[in-house]
Amino acid sequence: MKKPSTEGALRIPLPLCVILPPLPSSTLPSSLRNSAPLRNFASPFFPYLPPMFKNLTFIFLVSCTFLTPNLYSQKFSLGIFGGVTSSQISGDGIHGFAQFGAIAGADVAYRINANWSASLGLQFNQKGARNYQSKTVASAYRLRVNYAEAPVMFHYHLNKFQFGAGLYLGAKINQKERNSFGPLDPTREFKALDLGMQLGINYEIREDWQVELRFQNSIVPVRNHSADQLYPPALFVLGEWHQRYLNKGQFFTGLSLVMSRRF
Numbered sequence: 001m002k003k004p005s006t007e008g009a010l011r012i013p014l015p016l017c018v019i020l021p022p023l024p025s026s027t028l029p030s031s032l033r034n035s036a037p038l039r040n041f042a043s044p045f046f047p048y049l050p051p052m053f054k055n056l057t058f059i060f061l062v063s064c065t066f067l068t069p070n071l072y073s074q075k076f077s078l079g080i081f082g083g084v085t086s087s088q089i090s091g092d093g094i095h096g097f098a099q100f101g102a103i104a105g106a107d108v109a110y111r112i113n114a115n116w117s118a119s120l121g122l123q124f125n126q127k128g129a130r131n132y133q134s135k136t137v138a139s140a141y142r143l144r145v146n147y148a149e150a151p152v153m154f155h156y157h158l159n160k161f162q163f164g165a166g167l168y169l170g171a172k173i174n175q176k177e178r179n180s181f182g183p184l185d186p187t188r189e190f191k192a193l194d195l196g197m198q199l200g201i202n203y204e205i206r207e208d209w210q211v212e213l214r215f216q217n218s219i220v221p222v223r224n225h226s227a228d229q230l231y232p233p234a235l236f237v238l239g240e241w242h243q244r245y246l247n248k249g250q251f252f253t254g255l256s257l258v259m260s261r262r263f
Contacts (some may be wrong), residue, residue: 001018002168013043014088020022021114021137021215025135026223031052032247038166040098041054043068044199055107056057057137070216072194076108076109076110077108077109077111077262077263078262078263079106079108079119079121079260079261079263080105080106080260080261081103081104081105081106081107081123081260082102082103082104082259083102083103083256083257083258084097084102084103084185084257085100085101085103085255085256086100086101086124086254086255087126087127087128087129087252088253089128089129089143089222089250089251089252089253090246090250090251090253091225091246091250092216094122094129094131094141097253097254097255098131098132098150099142099144101126101127101128103256105121105124105125105132105149106121106122106123106151107119107121107122107123108121110235111153112248115156115157116156116157116236117154117155117157117162118150118152118153118155119152119155119164120150120155121151122150123148123149123150123151124146124147124148125148125170125216125221125256126144126208127145127148128145139180139181141174141177142177143175143177144175144177145170145172145174145175145190145222146172146173146174146175146193148167148170148171148172149170149171150170150171150248151166151167151168151170151219152167153166153198153200155200156180158206160203161201161202161203161204162200162201162202162203162210162212163201163202164198164199164201164202165198165200166197166198166201167197167198168194168196168197168198169193170193170194170226171192171194172191172192172193173258175196188226189223190223191220191221191223192222193220194201194222194252195218195220196216196217196219196252197216197217197220198215198216199215199261200213200214200215201213202260208261208263209259209260209261209262210256210259210260210261211258212256212258212259213255213256213257214254214256214258215253215254215255216253216255217240217251217252217254218253219251220249221248221249221250221251222224222249222251222252222253224249224250225249225250230254
């Protein structure tokens with residue numbers, strides 16, 4: 001039996017609705033810009049995100065209607081990924097990537113030419129720090145901060161390798177701290193946003209399947225120091241300018257190993 005033709009039909013895959021770049025609000029009808037849905041639509045789904053990110057969620061969904069057809073050209077591709085991450089935070093006297101977590105998300109990539117591409121993604125990323133109780137450490141400590149991040153990356157393609165560099169903007173979802181005696185009240189709140197750089201080395205293990213090693217580091221402090229520096233801000237300091245920069249606050253550093261699938 002011959003299948004009905006779908007040529008010319010508008011196809012809108014649901015996953016794309018959360019990874020497409022938002023349209024400027026000025027391009028939306030005035031009835032949408034000024035309506036309650038724009039202000040309240042995302043609130044039940046992302047109660048912990050700042051209002052700016054709640055509104056962007058709604059604009060992401062509206063953007064699907066206008067931008068999805070372009071994703072069927074050969075220059076666009078959709079990717080989903082997931083993996084493990086390890087992280088640390090500067091200025092806490094705890095060194096080493098001892099706090100493990102999960103990272104997962106999706107992105108849309110645009111092939112600029114044979115050697116270059118650009119991508120925009122949305123991802124959930126768990127960051128933090130951890131110290132284990134030992135003979136020299138009286139109490140264990142664990143810090144967990146969950147983020148929703150939007151990385152913008154440029155990639156250079158060389159055979160089966162890709163080398164990526166870009167920036168990410170993260171919105172804090174929540175934070176938790178505890179020691180050997182139980183949960184700790186957050187005396188120092190993390191800032192709502194985390195702006196940083198992201199680097200990556202990607203290798204294609206088979207067609208449409210890739211493994212990637214990522215590095216992230218905050219550019220802007222994610223939290224103020226508790227007081228004057230009690231510990232060195234980091235094990236590796238480039239000079240006085242770097243020392244002054246690290247003294248401005250605490251910065252996250254993270255390493256991730258992810259597996260991705262492109263469509």
